[in-house]
Amino acid sequence: xxxxxxxxxxxxxxxxxxxxxxxxxxxxxxxxxxxxxxxxxxxxxxxxxxxxxxxxxxxxxxxxxxxxxxxxxxxxxxxxxxxxxxxxxxxxxxxxxxxxx
Amino acid sequence: xxxxxxxxxxxxxxxxxxxxxxxxxxxxxxxxxxxxxxxxxxxxxxxxxxxxxxxxxxxxxxxxxxxxxxxxxxxxxxxxxxxxxxxxxxxxxxxxxxxxxxx
Amino acid sequence: xxxxxxxxxxxxxxxxxxxxxxxxxxxxxxxxxxxxxxxxxxxxxxxxxxxxxxxxxxxxxxxxxxxxxxxxxxxxxxxxxxxxxxxxxxxxxxxxxxxxxxxxxxxxxxxxxxxxxxxxxxxxxxxxxxxxxxxxxxxxxxxxxxxxxxxxxxxxxxxxxxxxxxxxxxxxxxxxxxxxxxxxxxxxxxxxxxxxxxxxxxxxxxxxxxxxxxxxxxxxxxxxxxxxxxxxxxxxxxxxxxxxxxxxxxxxxxxxxxxxxxxxxxxxxxxxxxxxxxxxxxxxxx
Numbered sequence: 001x002x003x004x005x006x007x008x009x010x011x012x013x014x015x016x017x018x019x020x021x022x023x024x025x026x027x028x029x030x031x032x033x034x035x036x037x038x039x040x041x042x043x044x045x046x047x048x049x050x051x052x053x054x055x056x057x058x059x060x061x062x063x064x065x066x067x068x069x070x071x072x073x074x075x076x077x078x079x080x081x082x083x084x085x086x087x088x089x090x091x092x093x094x095x096x097x098x099x100x101x
Numbered sequence: 102x103x104x105x106x107x108x109x110x111x112x113x114x115x116x117x118x119x120x121x122x123x124x125x126x127x128x129x130x131x132x133x134x135x136x137x138x139x140x141x142x143x144x145x146x147x148x149x150x151x152x153x154x155x156x157x158x159x160x161x162x163x164x165x166x167x168x169x170x171x172x173x174x175x176x177x178x179x180x181x182x183x184x185x186x187x188x189x190x191x192x193x194x195x196x197x198x199x200x201x202x203x204x
Numbered sequence: 205x206x207x208x209x210x211x212x213x214x215x216x217x218x219x220x221x222x223x224x225x226x227x228x229x230x231x232x233x234x235x236x237x238x239x240x241x242x243x244x245x246x247x248x249x250x251x252x253x254x255x256x257x258x259x260x261x262x263x264x265x266x267x268x269x270x271x272x273x274x275x276x277x278x279x280x281x282x283x284x285x286x287x288x289x290x291x292x293x294x295x296x297x298x299x300x301x302x303x304x305x306x307x308x309x310x311x312x313x314x315x316x317x318x319x320x321x322x323x324x325x326x327x328x329x330x331x332x333x334x335x336x337x338x339x340x341x342x343x344x345x346x347x348x349x350x351x352x353x354x355x356x357x358x359x360x361x362x363x364x365x366x367x368x369x370x371x372x373x374x375x376x377x378x379x380x381x382x383x384x385x386x387x388x389x390x391x392x393x394x395x396x397x398x399x400x401x402x403x404x405x406x407x408x409x410x411x412x413x414x415x416x417x418x419x420x421x422x423x424x425x426x427x428x429x430x431x432x433x434x435x436x437x438x439x440x441x442x443x444x445x446x447x448x449x450x451x452x453x454x455x456x457x458x459x460x461x462x463x464x465x466x467x468x469x470x471x472x473x474x475x476x477x478x479x480x481x482x483x484x485x486x487x488x489x490x
Contacts, residue, residue: 045466047458048399080399087396095394098405100240100247107285122281168439169283 022071027062030074031055037081046088051080110185110203117179117203119150119158121172121187129164144192148172151186152179152203179203235383237376237476240390244477248425251412261429261484263422267413271420271490284361284434284486287354287441291362294355299344305359308340317360317367318483321472322375323382330385330468333360334445351445351462357432360443364432364485372429372483374476389473392466393424398455404470419490426478428471430487437490444471 034055041047058073105124110117123145130142142164150158157176179185181203188198248260252267259266265275295313298304306312310319320333331339337359338348349356376382396403404424407416412423431444438446445462448470452459460466 045460046397049453049456049458050399052458084399087401091395091397095391095396095403098394098396098403098409099390100243100405100409107281109281120281122283122285124286167436169286171278171281171283173277 022067024062024067027058027067027070027074030071030078031058031062034058034074034078034081037078037085041081041084041088044085044088046084048080048084051077051084054080104199105197106187106189106199108185108187108199108201110179110201112179112181112183112203116175116177117152117185118175119173119185121150123148123170123172123189125169125189125191127162127164127166127168127170131164142192145170145189146192148189149187150174150176151188152176152183235387237383237386241477241479245425245480247409248412248423252423257480258482260423260426260478261481261487263427263430263487263489264413264420267422268420275488278488282434282486283436283488284432284441287358287432287434288361288365288486290354291358291360291365294359295362299341299346301344303344305337305340308336308343313363314366315370317363317485318370318373319375321468321475323377323379323385323472325377325379325382328381329465330389330472332444332463332468332471333363334443335463335468351443352449354441357441357443357446360432361441361486364483367483368485369482371480372426372475372478374472374479376476385469386473386476388466389469389471392470393473398452398457400455402455404451422489424474424477426481426484428474429478429481430484430489432485433487433489435489441486 034051038047038051038055041051054073054077058070058077061067061073062070106121107123108119108121110119125145126143127145128140128143130139130144132140134140144164144166145160145162148158148160148162149156157178158172158174160172162170183203184200185203186198186200188196190196245257249255249257252260255266262272262275265272295305306314310316317333320336321330323329324331334351334356337356338351341348349359376386393404396406407421408424408427412421414421428444431447432441433447434441442450445467448467449459449462
């Protein structure tokens, strides 16, 4: 019982620790994902200025060694990029709703 | 070189109405260019309208006046055919002036 | 309960299926520019019954009484005068090779602005006035001008001025590529973009005369007839290209390059549906 508790606590701390500190690898993966989504938006001719700004903020934080912020920003950028892709795709049909007929 | 001052002065009985458009960058000295450097201040400091040798309108300007300023005012007096002299001097010491006939 | 479940699932699937079909139940996608134009102009004249058709070219100044008075005064001494004079000078000055802009345009470039943009059947693309001017320069050994800066604005200001009062007269030849360009322009106009998720129509069809922050919105009808414009906001002159790109960035959309296909097609559509309205350029705006 005691061994299990110690093991559980160690595991908890280990997991907790990794949840609090993002690594450079985490940042690079998040940034790549965001960039990929933004490139897709670019091929749809529908990138948002805020995506580029958030990507830049992610990179800036990473350059300063603050990988936690960098990962957060990169994930934000990915969300923005994905939203812009969704906008472009859905607007392909939805634009007709606005048309004067 | 063409004058920087366009002016139209019209007499309406006892009053003369004057409109003028002046070409000037009117840089306040607070705006930065694309490189992030301050665009130096360059603006008209004094603008004077004279009729019959007397000033009828003097403007003391600063950086708060926008580019290519437009002025409109009216003064008592002035008859059709009279001369109206307009002159300005800016913070760099440059000047320009022109004379228009009141219509 | 368990017996009914498959039925419910099936009904749900059917309902979803119907919903999925619904969007494409829009009116046939056949392109009919003449019908579009009639509907477009009718929409605005109905919305603003007190305005004459030609009033729409004055944008916000026809939407607001106070702005209208200020504009009338301004027209006595318009702020675009300097640009117009510069444009006239530039237009008349020959290129280094001795030729001039007059050699590139029908009627020596005088009184032709209302015919732009046009569909070039050889090239299969829309040609705008700004594009034609730069092509003229390049064909005669001169460097192209920036589409968003003063020089191009001055040139188009002069050309617009020589067409003042003439009705916009855009032609769509009976060529499927021209119809496609027109349709793409229309699609661009109504498509929402940018993080702010608005389309050109959101402001200029749904909200003309209303305010966006401190500005009064112009109606889309006749919106290009006053181009290029001296904008107080810019403290200077701006081309159609400048307006399109800045509108994009204002909605937090990354602008395309000036004179990209999308913008050329957009200009084609917007100009066509305003056929008949007079050219009023160069113009002034807040």
